[in-house]
Amino acid sequence: MFYYNQFMENFENEKRTSTMYPQSESRPLSHLLQTKLHIPGTGSTLVQRPSLRRLLDQGLGAKLTLVTAPAGFGKSTLITEWIRQQPYSYAWISLDGRDNDLVRFMEYMIAALRTIQPGLCDSVLQYIQETRNFSAETAMTLLMNEVQALNQEIIIILDDYHVICEPSIHHGLTFLLAYLPRNMHMVIASRSEPQLPLSVMLAKRQLVRISANDLRFTADEIRELFKLTVDKRLTKEELVCLERRTEGWIAGLQMILLSGGEYGVNTKETDLAINPFKQHPSEVEGDIADYLTEEVLARQSPDVQQFLLKTAVLERMNESLCRHIIQKESGQSLNEAIQAGLFLIPLDRDRVWYRYHHMFGRLLYNRLTRQYAKIVPELHLRASEWFRINGYTVEAVEHAVAAADFNTACELIVQEASELLRNEMHMLLRWFGQFPENLLTHNPALAVLYAWSLATFDRLDEAENVLDRAEPYLNSGQTELQSLNGEDILGYFSAMRCLICLGRNETEKAVVYNEEIMKRLRGVGNISAAYIVGYNHDGESLLRGRFGFFGGLKQTLAIYPPLIAGWQSAHDHFYGYLHTAIGECYYERDDLAQAEKYVNIGASVGLKCENAGIFVPALLTKARICLARGEQEAAFALVQEVRNQAFRIHALSFLPVIDAFEARLFIRAGQPQHAARWAENCRLQADGWIDPSREFEQITWLRLLVAFGDGETAYRYAERLAQVYELKSRKAAVAEIRIVQALLLERQKNLSAAVKKLDQSLVLAFSEGYIRLFADEGAKLYRLLTLWGRQRCSVSKRAQDPLFQNYTDTLFSFFQEEDAASPQHLLSGLTRQEMNVLKLLSQGFANRDIAETLSTSTETVKRHCKNIYKKLAVSGRHEAVSLISDHLIE
Template sequence: MGDPVVETKFLVPQRHQELVPRRRLTVIVERASTSALTVVSAPAGFGKTTLLAQLASPPEQERSGRATAWVSLDEGDRDPRRFWSHVLHAVERTSPGAAASALDLLDSATGSLEGVIVALVNELSVHPGEVTLVLDDYHLVDDPALRDDMAFLLDHRPPQLHLVIGTRADPALPLARLRARGELVEVRAKDLRFTADEAAAYLNDVHGLDLSASEVSSLESRTEGWIAALQLAAASLHGRDDKRAFIAGFAGDDRFVVDYLADEVLDRQPAPLRRFLLETSVLERLSGPLCDAVTDQDDGASTLVALERRNLLIVPLDDRRQWYRYHRLFVDVLRSRLLTETSIDVSALHGRASAWFEQAGEMDAAVRHSVAAGDLVRAADLVELAAPALRRQRGEGVIRGWMDVIPDEVVRRRPVLASVFIAALMAGNAFAGVGKRLDDLEAVLAAPADAVVVRDRAQAERLPALIATHRAGLALVAGDLDLTISNAESALALAGTDDRLTLAAPRALQGLASWTVGDVRSAYQAYTAAAKDLEAAGHVADVLGCTVTLVDLALTLGRLGDAQRLARQALDLARSATTTDVVRGTADVWVALGRVAWQYGDAVASVRHLDRAADLGEGAGLPQQPYRWRVAMADVRAAAGDWRAADALLEEADRLYNGDFSPNVRPVAATRARVRVRAGDLAAARRWAGHRGLRPHVDVTYVHEYELLTLARILLAEHALSGDPATVTDTIDLLERLREAAEAGGRVGTAVEVAVLAALARDAAGDREQALESLRVALAVAQPEGWVRVIAEDAEGLCSLLDEVERLDGSSHFLADVRAAAGAPPSPTGAPPRGGRSGSPRSRDEGLAGTQDPRPAHIEPLSERELEVMRLLGSDLDGPDIARRLSVSLSTVRTHTQHIYAKLGVNNRRAAVRRAHQLGL
């Protein structure tokens, strides 16, 4: 989970129903929707946000056909990570998929964020719709830390993106260059000022003040059309009998006008309401109960409604009028007045706000108000006590955010808090400096009791075991497996025998150490024990994370059925653990289930599960989810022959890779090399192998096993081009050594792939008998568990061997499923694809497939448009002809075709037509 975002920052401010018509600004709005950059620059209170809200309004979006992403910025967004987090979330909410990979990359990126922006640009460049990104109050973040990033975005902006900035000062961006290119629309104070007619409409029609033409003209000239000043003036004029005298005495520059009218507004309010305004100005957002807590009164909700009715610069944040905020100009004035009010204890206001947020379970706001109150002791207490629940929810990102506001001198005296921060850093793969923090933590534990502050006694008792666990994790990252195991054993010895939570982590680390050296059986046992401990401790999100690892291990061991069972059980656990929010890690388990379905040969179910994972959103995934999903989807795209899409997904996955503490035994780059071999780009695959230093006669180690299998595929492809017998001899020797290592380690999943490649290599060497024997070995191991895909992936090369095995040994449902998954025509003597004894994917996955399709094989229904395309695919028309027949673009036809292939589980047009005939489509 990334750092938390503030939901209300994405809400377009609601427009009042009785706005003054300003038709002269319509042209500006239309130009802004097509320009590279629109800058709305004017002093406070000139209606910038109102104009931007008009640009982002549903009618305008519907008229232009463009989605509008809105971000209300504040000073906290000066931090580049927070700024881009809010920007990317805004884009993703309005245009799903337009910022997904950039968000995933941001969650794992360190240092420069250029890669995040590149990912955003790349995604927007292929996004089908246009996006207008509105950044309101940009002057609050116009900082050197962001200027280069924003300039980079503008320089590489895809045509689909239109950037709109509302600001009190011109931003430090290449405005001159954009102006010269005609790519800049500028809206200045002179454009936004009310004309005399608009001022008259505002004062008399909206506010009902019944002013004479001369009085309106006087106010308009004295304010120079400054909307905020007119708004404050209107608030002061309500109920006055001496309107003429008030208007006659009204004068001054901008700041004086604000001060003068703010005083007028405040001073004319009843004392209780004036105090309410000042006291609640410490809040970023307002609700009735929250205001009651801060003001120590009981009329917050009614007061907020009254303020809105009186137009006292308050903005509703939801349709139910439960949450509000003050107008930014107004809250600035209120806060400046608050500091001069000696009768009001500002620290106490923040303290009461902190207590309310704590009670409401909004710990981030509770901590930050406590810091604003100057009560760092309470803030530290809150963090220490809130940490266990956040850890259970995998909320380490929130904890890392608190590290910026709790000073080190406070942390040093609090060993539990120090351990909380260490755990959060390690969970985020931020290992730099953790060793020093552990040394400091041990020193604190050795200090006199009166020098140490502890609020969570239960956690304090765990500290010796936790320190040993942290050191085991550092050792694992450093590659020192002996020290990892030693520290993990110390942690287990120090933990209480019934402290399942503390026992789980060192057991998992032992499992990871075993996995790293290829002892997958021991790793599986250790992780199983860790998952049981975590379930007993109620850490469901961590159980889901363990389950994903267990699925990986089960697949390596060849236990496809166990892998599916584990994933299903984890999903059942996640469902039973909550009735509201989705447990973090649920998306990862859906991806794991999709991988299992893929190995069963069920492309339809695999895509359905991957879509389910994507639909759950970022908050339902662990940090590893972004790259895992892309790798799994790349398999689908590659099987459909969409090599470019598969390669792009793997490129993103490699950039987003976050292995946590797990060994990188299936490098994304190796998978990408495999795709390139299948796509015919052998040169790129060779370059990868050369960069990795891979040669046929290198020592076989488990951590490089997958890469060496990939090398074998490259060598086979090279032999097909060159016919060099030495190449295939080297390949056979490499595969034999890989077979011995896999069998010794019990890695059945690897052994099946080795046997398949050995069949191809022996056949290429002209040894037909040994090739058939290798293929029989592969089939014998694969069939009981239903490993369809591992055979189907190479079905084209194995075609004649499969035919011969079927002729000699007889047909089987398993071979029919292999052919169906490969999109190949069924053998004349073979049975059509069907579920049943061979463990066909469709029969195994029905439990999670939802409503069953009554047609054969439970194929996901094609849409009406897809059926039209399917019928035309059965004709003699080519792609452009089909596009012309349907009056759509060729790319649209290709998209529909890819969806059809995925749903039917095929990878070419001929197979799709054949499958459609079988299903009666």
């Protein structure tokens, strides 16, 4: 404990005197459209519909209320009026096509919840913003834990969910609904059936559905609508005519009222070539909508018509933007259009931003492109200009791309590269996909951003192809093409080449490119520094994550040590990452002194920067070092300190792996019952989805299944884990899983199968040189390793490989010679009193009972136990008894 206390004391002293390290804080959500988080404004509905309100109330008893119907059926209006009358807090999100990105979707979920309580879900926000290819399950788990801690009922409304087609979002929402907290309810409005387990939820009575048939106006409701709106009493014939033509479609009825209330009342059915009984309802609605839109427009003045058509290019609008589009100081204004009731919906409480009803806006845009196609690009350019001037980069690029003004879009993307790479990766790929090919190849800055976007999603071949086509233009001599935000573009080309090589395990090439990066960027560059600050945001290990090439000891030790020598203090976070990752490598190679030296520096930097992505793996590696030295109490103390530090800076996304690490300590100490609570909270299932981002938790859960004696479930789960991680090329994970399987098979007396599994593990670990992976299993693995050694020639395909033989001989040396490590030899090192204590331990006696039986004190018994564990090289009672159970003297 001394070195640990001394380390923490030094850290606190340095923290009080140092100001050179910036704090790592989660970024705000200012890049999101706040208007999407406000409940849409609607006029009061004159016709009361109590039956629908009752259905929505009934839905509160289930997990999900689903409202599905085509456009114009009043889904949003119904939910809006209902939610305003509820005593519960609610979070509203109006979705659009740009939300088909898991990061953006989760950000909007968090932003919506923060309208209920500011600062809510800070751990989730940090996790999703600072973790590449993060897990939807982990993000949703963190979100649920924070919501569950609130002492209030919450309703989340997802409007227009039909725009979502991203599978990861569907998967995340499915997971959320499966484990939805009791104080949380979800409402989804969609034009189509969402890709969620609706039939299962319906069977479990977890779902209440409201369909188009429920939303259609009945004859009585149509009669009441016309009476209250235009004070007209419909005859029976007029009512039948209206009901048949609109089929109770609310938008159609509203258009009729906007047209003067005469259509459908005085017009014969033959005036419309529509037979509702022969056409699909959506076709009927589309035909009626087209016809009625013409009727509505025809009744407006020329200024109003121009306003409606020109502003149809906008997804949202305010007065200033509309005037910029129309380019008239006088004439029709947004406020006048609102007062005319032209299907404009307010998007914020102050009623500054509006949008057209989706259906009406789409019809307006269709007419604009049909009749005035030549002016559409100019309208998009005006919109792009306004959004650029007012600081809305994403919308400025969107309209520039829509206008085919790719030079302007390119300029905006390069100017805002750092922000776009952090928040809009999917958007970048979509934009780049619409750019002319020659523009991407002739502009190296744009090319490297495109390659970066592709490589982030593991599309390495495409990224390399982009760089290859753009590289000839690096020597064009044009100054503006030689930098990216003022930094050497050649350095970024080398950075991308390095990233691609690392993705392909081409370590030697990556080292060469790394030297070029250091020479030209003197580090990682300002743009990429944003990634590095939060490179790890939920893992207990850098080595097992992307930073350590998913367990690549050779790559990590080949690339990172040279970087330290030339590293400058501009990015101290990265300095901490380097030391921690290298320290983990030295630990796995069993160089404990070097490992401690490096992780001490990493932990110090991480704590000063308040970057849990550094200090969590660093301090947990120190805990592993403690265990390797037999200092179990120090290991537990370090885990508690890591947890306290994570709480202190609100890095709650690390708590699952910290708790899992503590669970492993209990398992190793022979106290698996103390890990049971963690098992209940981790939400893992033997037949559930294997989430690669939860590798450490999953293998911990596997070990707990073994400790509790559930061999059948454990083996089945281990096979599923191994299959997934083999496909992901995570050798260390597969090697560890095979070790667990081997020990499980040995316990079941299936020794031949156990030896084969151990051989598979040895072959995998040999390629990277892992030592502690086996040594940490303790003496219990030695028996099986010894058996493998006797059979290696008949079992192992690598038995004749001299390098492999040297590797396995090294492993044997860590377990001492066979005779010295045998149970009989170990027992001979115990005193007579220690043997008495051990026999009583094997019979299940507690320390107090042993003390009474041997007429000694409990403290003396504890001291004997500690000596026994040390001599037997085990970590606790369970391992001690298991190791020598067959050799105790009766």
